[in-house]
């Protein structure tokens with residue numbers, strides 16, 4: 222299994238020229254996270270795991286993964302956590318505003334088409350880049366294991382969707398929070414400790430992991446312990462990006478320019494890369 226090829230790269234006529242897109246809807250997900258629904262003039266096909274460069278005039282451009290359904294390329298959806306100047310400017314966007322986007326860029330998650338069992342391990346905002354893979358796996362009725370960890374019950378992203386997905390046949394969903402509260406009756410502690418017990422067949426599974434790097438390392442270790450070879454464990458490596466087309470070197474990590482050979486990388490390569498500090 223390899224990371225999905227990049228058909229999107231062929232569809233970008235000039236990947237340096239952004240397209241103006243109108244924001245159709247803004248959804249407030251958690252206290253610091255929101256979702257923007259944009260309407261491109263023409264369908265915007267993408268592979269689950271790919272990202273766009275989102276430009277807020279006057280503030281700057283940031284890489285943001287696509288969090289929508291790959292079977293609905295007429296809508297472009299981004300889920301964003303406000304952490305700094307550009308993402309806070311995005312947080313102030315309202316329906317009817319315009320943004321400039323270019324993409325899609327980068328490698329995608331291994332395709333749901335190519336695996337009998339799809340295992341998704343996500344931490345925090347890391348569920349957003351994995352949601353397109355979940356949509357694809359559900360559309361194909363693959364056996365699907367979702368393990369999701371959040372800091373607190375209030376930080377759980379896509380909470381209603383997680384509940385709806387877990388009610389579907391063939392879907393196994395484990396949600397855990399670092400710290401519960403009076404309303405929380407679910408799991409507490411790191412979600413990675415559940416990997417060994419959820420019961421996927423390692424002979425037929427492919428795992429995709431996204432979250433803080435320390436969480437991805439633990440997840441990879443537990444997945445390997447559960448019998449998955451590193452060639453079937455994929456992580457998303459996020460580094461600063463500027464050009465997104467392999468020219469500027471901002472995203473260099475070891476021998477990789479992650480805007481082209483990442484962000485999705487299999488763990489045989491990622492394990493070494495995750496020990497290298499950003500340039």
Ligand SMILES: Cc1cc2nc3c(=O)[nH]c(=O)nc-3n(C[C@H](O)[C@H](O)[C@H](O)COP(=O)(O)OP(=O)(O)OC[C@H]3O[C@@H](n4cnc5c(N)ncnc54)[C@H](O)[C@@H]3O)c2cc1C
Nearest residue numbers: 272283284285286300301302304305306307308459460484
């Ligand atoms: C391929 C890729 C896909 C991404 N997808 C998403 C997404 O779907 N949703 C989303 O909310 N964010 C995503 N990010 C992260 C997003 O690009 C950054 O949060 C954003 O660039 C921050 O810009 P800023 O100007 O708001 O804050 P900055 O001033 O640039 O950063 C504010 C703080 O956040 C930290 N930070 C910046 N970038 C990252 C990062 N990549 N990972 C961890 N910490 C970071 C900085 O060190 C600093 O402490 C993605 C990044 C990459 C490389």
Ligand code: FES
Nearest residue numbers: 463465469470480
């Ligand atoms: S962002 Fe410029 S080379 Fe990758």
